Amino acid sequence: MLLKFAIQDFLDDRKFKNVTPKTIESYKNILKHFLDFCNENEILNVQDVTPNTIKKYLLHCQNKGNNSTTTNTKLQRIRAFFNYMIEIEVINKNPAEKIQRAKEDIKIDVFSDYHIKQMLNYYRRIKQREKAFYAYRDYSIIVTLLGTGLRLSELCSLKWVDVDFVNQTITVFGKSRKRETIPITEKLVKELSSYKLYCEQYFGAENLSEYVFTNRYNKQLTPNAVQNVFKRLAKIMNFKDVRLSSHTFRHTFCHRLAMSGMSAFAIQKLMRHQNINVTMRYVAMWGNDLREQNDKYNPLNNLDI
Incomplete structure (x- = not known):
């Protein structure tokens, strides 16, 4: 199945399940960026995405200035997409399943x-x-x-x-x-x-x-x-x-x-x-x-x- 059609199918499913517009917009932006990366690397089908593809994409995001929190969010969205691909029997295994989250240097601001x-x-x-x-x-x-x-x-x-x-x-x-x-x-x-x-x-x-x-x-x-x-x-x-x-x-x-x-x-x-x-x-x-x-x-x- 072509990635671009699979992503649209996934977004339609999220809308059907009444996911909030804000979350859908997040899925849309992240998955479009991921799709662009895959296309640039001549990866067109869902079945062709490997764990290494996703790791390279996240590394690409880090090199563009994304911090650990942002890349972890992207990993979470991509993982959800591939879980849906398993659910509709396009693939048997989630390529993002065993990819570990990046360690986050968490500093939380508070008002004095x-x-x-x-x-x-x-x-x-x-x-x-x-x-x-x-x-x-x-x-x-x-x-x-x-x-x-x-x-x-x-x-x-x-x-x-x-x-x-x-x-x-x-x-x-x-x-x-x-x-x-x-x-x-x-x-x-x-x-x-x-x-x-x-x-x-x-x-x-x-x-x-x-x-x-x-x-x-x-x-x-x-x-x-x-x-x-x-x-x-x-x-x-x-x-x-x-x-x-x-x-x-x-x-x-x-x-x-x-x-x-x-x-x-x-x-x-x-x-x-x-x-x-x-x-x-x-x-x-x-x-x-x-x-x-x-x-x-x-x-x-x-x-x-």
């Missing part, structure tokens, strides 16, 4: 108290001076992300009916199209209540959008729009030591939970990781921080022994 105060104070000043809609919204976005660790897609799809002000919970539509309910703090309840009241006054109570976060035309905010918000804010803040993105807020949320001494199981539930091993990776990353905290607060420090 200084970063957080600088961002919130910036929007507070605009709220006071200009009463601008975007300042109220963006301030609430930051507080929501810091208080929940929501993914960008979850933030954008959050609706007012998902926010239970009485029981202090929000229900999110997370990965694998799974709805989950998580607790929120009284601080966040007050912030969202205040923001909702502002939106009712700004747009009119009868015109309140079903979505919590909208643009100034009262349309649902897109992930791309939020990314642009953070790009603009990054230029203004000019932080040298941390990347200003939605995922950094999620990492910060997880970091603060781990540093507080919360159990990995509880962190897993709040982060909504499907696998506890993912949570443990994050917790393990901050081992040095735990050592520093131990050196600073260990009870033996203040005992005269």
